[in-house]
Amino acid sequence: MSATVNRVGLPRDAYKGAATTLCAGCGHNSITNHMIKALYELGVEPHMLAKMSGIGCSSKTPAYFVESAHGFNGVHGRMPALTTGAHLANRQLIMLGVSGDGDTASIGLGQFMHMIRRNVDCTYIIEDNGTYGLTKGQFSATADLGSVQKKGGVNTFQPIDPCAVALALGCSFVARSFSGDGKQVVPLIKAAIAHRGTAILDIISPCVTFNDHDGSTKSYSWVKDHEESIADVSFIPFFEEVHVDYEPGTVRDVRLHDGSHIVLKKLGEDHDPTDRRAAIQVIEEGRAEGHLVTGLLYVDTAMSDFATTEHIPEQPLKDLGEDELRLSRDDFAQFMSEFA
Amino acid sequence: MSCISLMAEFSGLAYYAEVPVVIFDIQRIGPSTGLPTRTSQADLGFVYTLSHGDTKHLVLLPGTVEECYEFARDAFDHADRFQTPVFVLSDLDLGMNLWMTPEFKYPEKKFDRGKVLAKDDLEKLAGEWGRYRDVDGDGVTYRTLPGTDHPAAGYFTRGSGHDEMARYTEGADAYARNMDRLTRKLETARHELPAPVVDEKGSPIGLIAFGSTDAAVVEARQALDEKGKNVDYMRVRALPLSDEVARFVARHERVYVVEQNRDGQLFDLIRLALPAALVDRMRSIRHYNGQPIPAGAIIEPLMEQEAVPT
Ligand SMILES: Cc1ncc(C[n+]2csc(CCOP(=O)(O)OP(=O)(O)O)c2C)c(N)n1
Ligand code: SF4
Ligand SMILES: [Mg+2]
Numbered sequence: 001m002s003a004t005v006n007r008v009g010l011p012r013d014a015y016k017g018a019a020t021t022l023c024a025g026c027g028h029n030s031i032t033n034h035m036i037k038a039l040y041e042l043g044v045e046p047h048m049l050a051k052m053s054g055i056g057c058s059s060k061t062p063a064y065f066v067e068s069a070h071g072f073n074g075v076h077g078r079m080p081a082l083t084t085g086a087h088l089a090n091r092q093l094i095m096l097g098v099s100g101d102g103d104t105a106s107i108g109l110g111q112f113m114h115m116i117r118r119n120v121d122c123t124y125i126i127e128d129n130g131t132y133g134l135t136k137g138q139f140s141a142t143a144d145l146g147s148v149q150k151k152g153g154v155n156t157f158q159p160i161d162p163c164a165v166a167l168a169l170g171c172s173f174v175a176r177s178f179s180g181d182g183k184q185v186v187p188l189i190k191a192a193i194a195h196r197g198t199a200i201l202d203i204i205s206p207c208v209t210f211n212d213h214d215g216s217t218k219s220y221s222w223v224k225d226h227e228e229s230i231a232d233v234s235f236i237p238f239f240e241e242v243h244v245d246y247e248p249g250t251v252r253d254v255r256l257h258d259g260s261h262i263v264l265k266k267l268g269e270d271h272d273p274t275d276r277r278a279a280i281q282v283i284e285e286g287r288a289e290g291h292l293v294t295g296l297l298y299v300d301t302a303m304s305d306f307a308t309t310e311h312i313p314e315q316p317l318k319d320l321g322e323d324e325l326r327l328s329r330d331d332f333a334q335f336m337s338e339f340a
Numbered sequence: 341m342s343c344i345s346l347m348a349e350f351s352g353l354a355y356y357a358e359v360p361v362v363i364f365d366i367q368r369i370g371p372s373t374g375l376p377t378r379t380s381q382a383d384l385g386f387v388y389t390l391s392h393g394d395t396k397h398l399v400l401l402p403g404t405v406e407e408c409y410e411f412a413r414d415a416f417d418h419a420d421r422f423q424t425p426v427f428v429l430s431d432l433d434l435g436m437n438l439w440m441t442p443e444f445k446y447p448e449k450k451f452d453r454g455k456v457l458a459k460d461d462l463e464k465l466a467g468e469w470g471r472y473r474d475v476d477g478d479g480v481t482y483r484t485l486p487g488t489d490h491p492a493a494g495y496f497t498r499g500s501g502h503d504e505m506a507r508y509t510e511g512a513d514a515y516a517r518n519m520d521r522l523t524r525k526l527e528t529a530r531h532e533l534p535a536p537v538v539d540e541k542g543s544p545i546g547l548i549a550f551g552s553t554d555a556a557v558v559e560a561r562q563a564l565d566e567k568g569k570n571v572d573y574m575r576v577r578a579l580p581l582s583d584e585v586a587r588f589v590a591r592h593e594r595v596y597v598v599e600q601n602r603d604g605q606l607f608d609l610i611r612l613a614l615p616a617a618l619v620d621r622m623r624s625i626r627h628y629n630g631q632p633i634p635a636g637a638i639i640e641p642l643m644e645q646e647a648v649p650t
Contacts, residue, residue, distance in 0.1 A: 018507075047493050050486050063496055063508065070486040071496035072357070075349050090487045318485040322451055332446050 007043035007239055015040040017064040022057055027179035027205030027220075028127045032064045034182050035096075035125075038189035039066060042237055050086050050093045054079040054108060057134045058100035058127035058205070077108025080115035083122050084306070090316035091307050094193060095122035102132045105141035105160045112162070116171040116198050118306040123192040123199050126162055127179070129207035130218035137210030148215030161287075166200045167280050167298055172305075173199035174279065174298040178223050179206070184294060187235035187262070191296065194237065194260040197305045204292065223292055230282060230295040231273075232265035254299055264296060273299050342373060344383060344390065351425055352391025353499040355522070358472070358481070360419035360454075364412075364428045366435035369630045378630030379432035381551055382601035385609065387427045388579050394519060398529055399579040400428045403537075403554035405441040407577075408434065411534070413447055421454040422480060422529040431600070433632040434552040455482045459490045467492030471506040472518060479525030526580060533578035536585065543570040545646070546592035548585070550576045550606060552632065553598055559635035560642075569646070571596075576606065581613050589618045596645075598638050602628040 003011040015036045020029050039049070049069035051062035055076035062071045070093075074082045079097050087095045104112050104126050115124070130143040139147070139155045142162065147155040166174045173195045177185045185203060192199035204223050206212045212219045217226075231252070236242050238259035246265060254262040254273060264273060272278055279298040286293035313320070327335065344365050354361045365387055369380035389395055400415055402408040411428050419426040457469060462484070469492065472481050484493040495506045503514040540546075549557050554575055564571050574588045589595050589610070597607040604624040611619050625641045627633040 047489055047491070048487060049494075051496070067496075068491055068494045070494045071498075073496070073498035073500065075353050075499055078350065081350075086486060090485075093487055316485075316487055318487065325451075326447065329446055336444055 006040055008045055010040070010043070010046075012036070012040045014046065014068070015066050017062075017067045020064045021060065023209050025208040026057065026133075027129060027203075027207070028058050028061050029064075030179040030182070031125070031127055031185065031203055031205055032061050034179075034185040034189060035061075036065045037182070038186045038193070041186075042190055042193060043239070044094055044193070048093055049096060050083075051096050051098065052079050052083045052086065052122075053098045054100070054103035055134070056100035056103050056132070057207075058098060058129075059103055060134075061127070062096075062098050077103050077106070078111055079103065079108065080111035080120070080124075084115065084118070084120050087120055087122060088307060088310075088312055090318065091121070091312060091314055092316060095120075096193070097122050097124045099124065099126050100133070100140070101126060101128040101130060101142040101162070102140040105162055106132075109141070109160070109165075113165065113169055116166055116169045116200070119172055119197045119303055119309075121196050121198070121305040121307060123189070123195075123201065125189070125192075126200070126202045127205040128162070128202050128218065129205050129211055130159075130216065131207050131211040133207045133210060137207070142218075144217045147217055148213070150210055150213055161283065162200065162202045163297060164280065164283050167276060167283070170276070170300075170303075171200055171298070172197035172300045172303040175200070175296045176202045176204070176292070176294045178204045178227055178292070178294055180220065180223070181227070181229075181294070184229065184233055187233045188296065190235040190237065191233070191256065191260070191262045194235075194256045194258050195299065195301070196257040197300075197303055217292075226290060226292050228286060228291040228293050229267055230269070230271040230293055230297070231267055233296055234263045234265070236261040236263060254296075254301065256301055262296060262299070271295070271297075273297065276300075342370075344387060348391045351397065352393060352395050354425045355391065355395050355397065356393075356499055357497045358423040358483075359425075360416075360423050361425045362412075362415045362419050362428065363425060364430060367429060367431040369628070375630040377432070379552070379632055380600050380628060380630065381429070381431055381553065382603075382605065382628070383429060384550075384579075384599075384601065385603075385605040387429060388609070390427075396526055396580070398422065398424060398426045398526070398533065400426060400534065401550040401577050401579070402428065402430060402434070403551050403575055403577070405434065405439045406444065409444050413449070414534070417449075417452040418529065418533070421452055421532070422525060423454065423483065424525070424529070429551060431552050437632075455480060457482050457484050457488075457493075459488055459493070462488070462490040462492050470504040471495045471497065472502060472521070473504040474521050474524070478528040479521045479523070480528060481521075530580045530582070533580075533582070535582055536577055536588070537575040538573070538584070538588065540572040540574075540588075540591075541570060543572045544593040545570070546572045546574065546588055546595040547598060547638075547642075548574045548576060548588070548595060548606070548610065549598040551600075553600060556633045556635045556638055557598060560638035563635060563639055564642070567643075569643070571642070579609070581609065585610060586614055586618065589614060589621055593621065594623055594646075595621050596623045596625050596642055598625045598627075598633070600627050600633050602626060
């Protein structure tokens, strides 16, 4: 009897990785499981997947899914540079970056912003726990003002909200979710992968060891009580037929480059995910009311991605020969004559 | 220069994860922002071991505009063959002033991409390979490129401790084994780097320099010749140092190292590499005011030191 396989003929187990070394109950482990589910269901070919990360508990997780894919666990806050380089060398690869809130909003903020500015085609997941988990619980730049540390220290600085920064920069895909909400995270990961451009996915992911107590706004209980989803997200990949059988006017359908669809079902107020100002307002209102707004905040499917803007050939660098990469004799002579 | 300081951490990552990369450092004078439009050769020691931990890099030292051009191409071959960063050290004098140069030649040499396993190779090996396994004993291991269509092609690399299969480990033996292999790899590379250029007429006095100091040495040697002071010359073109350097020192009674930095960085590196009996033969001439070294800055100190009986 054959096991159930996906569209590329692989069983779910092919998307697993090494056993996790993170704490039991860590939000990051849930995200790893959502990742496995999303990649399996999408039928991503492991050899075409590049898992990139910086440094942190979060950045360790690419070792825990799709073992046979390529992976690079780089240096702190510099995942975007490595991802940009690998992507330019081979545009066919699916670039999947995993970062932490320290990795992104503290040391890596400059890289994060420039990646967005260039709209490098990649999925950028922030496993956001408001703390430096790996180095034992210092506040990160996403920790809320007044947030309390396990040992009583109070955070005295304003938080940086990665989604608000991304929106201000005109990022082409901005979403927020919660590690405990697989129903929302899985379709968002799929949509982020299908999107052509930088897709920022800020996933609140509680650190059970250092930041999961009362007084922390990145704890399981706080998020459960304060999460406010702006729409029900479902994702229909390009290889599946679209059946939208909702009441007219209750859903929004966003078509992505590869023919996939994100279908958003209204929950209460209607949010238009193609309206950047509305997205900024939703975040601001949520913040004023003490809510964590989750869902697809913004998407722009028309923006040109970095490699396209820069006319990078579709053919990977590794497959280009000397003839394609070297100046012809005539061009060389012409070039040299300009110095004479 | 400043940017090289900023990229120290990435240099260590590339050394340890064994990622080919070519970096040109057009040295200006520091420390810090220093004199940002002035020249020096003061990054030599820093770049050679750039980044924390036991890190060491291949460094090419072009001395002319033509060599800058040729080493640029060769640097990519070295980086791919040895899967490690290659620094090419030019300087503001060489890199930003106008120079006369012979016409550049069309690059005939084929690219050398080193030990890369393609799909067919992996099939032959039945997927049996390890990213950091030293199959050939030269310290240089095999790699695949992302996107290679074989289930065994992918591997997970990192700047943290890893074993032959690229798996994370903090194991003491695996760590030391890997570090020793990296030493072996650089030793393999050392013999492949550009050899020193030597111009020797049997004088008891030798002079060693690198990079853009060459132009001043050529002029100084002519002037010294006219004074009846013949000086042999070796121009070093790469780090780690060639064995030729010690042989050159052994053939001379006194050897002057001329360079454009305050502390005699090449002088120190050479002394470290010499057998103890030869160390005393070394003398140092240093020029460090941001201006390109003139011939006089070699002739005068050399004549002065020669006048002192040893
Ligand atoms: C340049 C540099 N500075 C500091 C560190 C130490 N460091 C390791 S992980 C980390 C913070 C990680 O926080 P985050 O990205 O939020 O990941 P988490 O562990 O919370 O998932 C720090 C400061 C480092 N590795 N490199
Ligand atoms: S320290 Fe926190 S972030 Fe790190 S693994 Fe443990 S629970 Fe997760
Ligand atoms: Mg964190």
